[in-house]
Amino acid sequence: MIGLTQRDQTVLEAIITDYIETGEPVGSRTISKRGVMNVSPATIRNVMADLEEMGLLHQPHTSAGRIPTVKGLRLYLDSIMRSRQLVGSEKDRIRDALQNRPQDIAQLLRGTSRLLSQYCRQAGVVLWPKQSIASFKHIEFLRLGPFDIMVILISKDGLIHQTHIESRDEISQGELDKHSLYINELLQNVPFSRVKQRIREEMESEKALFDRLFSMALQMANHAIQYAIEDSEIYIEGKTNLLDNPEFAHVEQMRRILQAFEDKSKMIRLLDETLKASTGIQIVLGAEGELLGEWQDMSLVSAPFRRGDTPLGVLGVIGPLRMDYSRIIPIVEFTAQFLSQMLDIADEA
């Protein structure tokens, strides 16, 4: 963005601020009257024409005001806007809401998502990829039918995952119980990151080589765990908040948006990207990212949370392009930070 004078920036900022507030195209008169700079509407019009030429603004029709383009918003976010700091009471509110839900990780994450949605009046979202589960805690095999086995996997931080596998040979519950006893002992407190390796080692041990049962148990565990930790948990709360936004006042759009949410896998993929690139706060504006068709007019503010240095997951807020970023960004930032803290504590215990 070369050649943006101070005045250009001020005008752009004023337009975006106003647009975020009202959702309507904003005209030169409005800006002039706002008094952030003492120039006449005509002058502002000139600046606006320049900004439009640069692709930062857009005019829905000849005699309407301007609205920012995605490019304009991006520029604003990157180099003009400065987020407001949260005051103590706001931080307290977040802290309270999270600390009062100590039940288990799943509830903590869902609670976080709900908190974000309520506080930002948009949809809140939390992604928790299973790989990040701390350590193996317990496995349980359950016989559903002669060949059908359900595997229940519990991680040390209390998340539960269940899978379903088929064994090649008929198998009794008694045998399964032996399997789980064996595996539980073997993997007690092993971090998931090392589970696979540990199983491989064991498979090559003498015991496994000569004991068909044990070898089978290992295979089943391997299978189930692999499947389990590839999965992700995603918590999306407060979707109906989005309906309050006038930009989604039309039934068509509303449906489009809500239907897009039904397919969680797309959402997961998107957030996963964010997690990989995780360098603090991230903002994806509709038309930019891999947010496809349905999401054109949405935007996502997200931040990773971590335990120590390893990122665990992502949380964020989804709403229309026109969001109060200066407020939402610090909220997302602080929530991520605080959730990280809480997970640290949970781990120590």
Place this chain on the structure above:
Amino acid sequence: MIGLTQRDQTVLEAIITDYIETGEPVGSRTISKRGVMNVSPATIRNVMADLEEMGLLHQPHTSAGRIPTVKGLRLYLDSIMRSRQLVGSEKDRIRDALQNRPQDIAQLLRGTSRLLSQYCRQAGVVLWPKQSIASFKHIEFLRLGPFDIMVILISKDGLIHQTHIESRDEISQGELDKHSLYINELLQNVPFSRVKQRIREEMESEKALFDRLFSMALQMANHAIQYAIEDSEIYIEGKTNLLDNPEFAHVEQMRRILQAFEDKSKMIRLLDETLKASTGIQIVLGAEGELLGEWQDMSLVSAPFRRGDTPLGVLGVIGPLRMDYSRIIPIVEFTAQFLSQMLDIADEA
């Protein structure tokens, strides 16, 4: 409903059928032209006037056609309508959809809910109260903090429940493991209906009276199980289908409906009622039941499913008052029946 002649019934039926199809007020001309009875519009108008006086029809404004009232719909459902039988291929479709999801109970129930929603093009719902869980299978205590304990409870049919309790004394994971070992042995395969009694017996045994640890374990288990089985699981799928109905085309209504869904407890209470009164298919029309404010213009078609003779849960379809009952009723009925069968099989295994 005294004094409904055959002709009155025919007219009422014709009006309702047409209204269900089009969603518009229906006029005398339309009915006359439909040819179900060879009378002139004028005659039909007289009948309509009678029906309106009885409170079975309603006229939005002077020069509009009639739409059925809730009272009219109720009468129609109770004594005029006869549901169409499902043909073989329709039954097959339901069977296939359910049999291809053998994973676990939770998935089966969610799948059922989704099936109902897709097949009826409305929202599908399945309620599974925890009391109905077959038998105790496994319990696991997990130490989260010095006094915080997470309890994971697995039932024989593979549903998982987790609760969180606080112990009065500090407790180690080792002790907890002993507890779970003990409880697991004690309650192996005991039906939940008898778990409480079994625990009480054990508490009075010598072993528990003199062993503080064991007594504590029993108390914890009792606590957790009590809490767990009071809970209900509810699966609501396909909410966005409702948005296709022209009666919810207005944003206000749409939001009202969707927000009503966010509070699941109300839904659970309602379905619970249905379960208690469970004598086959049940239909609750908006203004009749305890469906409060938000649900005025909705209706629920539900049926219990059972294992053997004991009802396990309820499934159904939620949609606008104007639904194709003659189609939806047999679908709900058959699905409930077939789900019952599947659960029988699952239990035998």
Place this chain on the structure above:
DNA sequence: TGGTAGCACTCACCCCAAAAGAGTGCTAGA
């Protein structure tokens, strides 16, 4: 007495034209 035909009447809805309002671009002047 029950059914039918005719007719005047009532609304909701659509369409169109006119007016209002918001905002622009351009030009001339300080």
Place this chain on the structure above:
DNA sequence: TCTAGCACTCTTTTGGGGTGAGTGCTACCA
């Protein structure tokens, strides 16, 4: 380089007339 003024454009609102669906009523017929 900024400002004031003005003509112009385009959307939105408003109001009125026409249209059509549907009714209620009355008179008439089998």
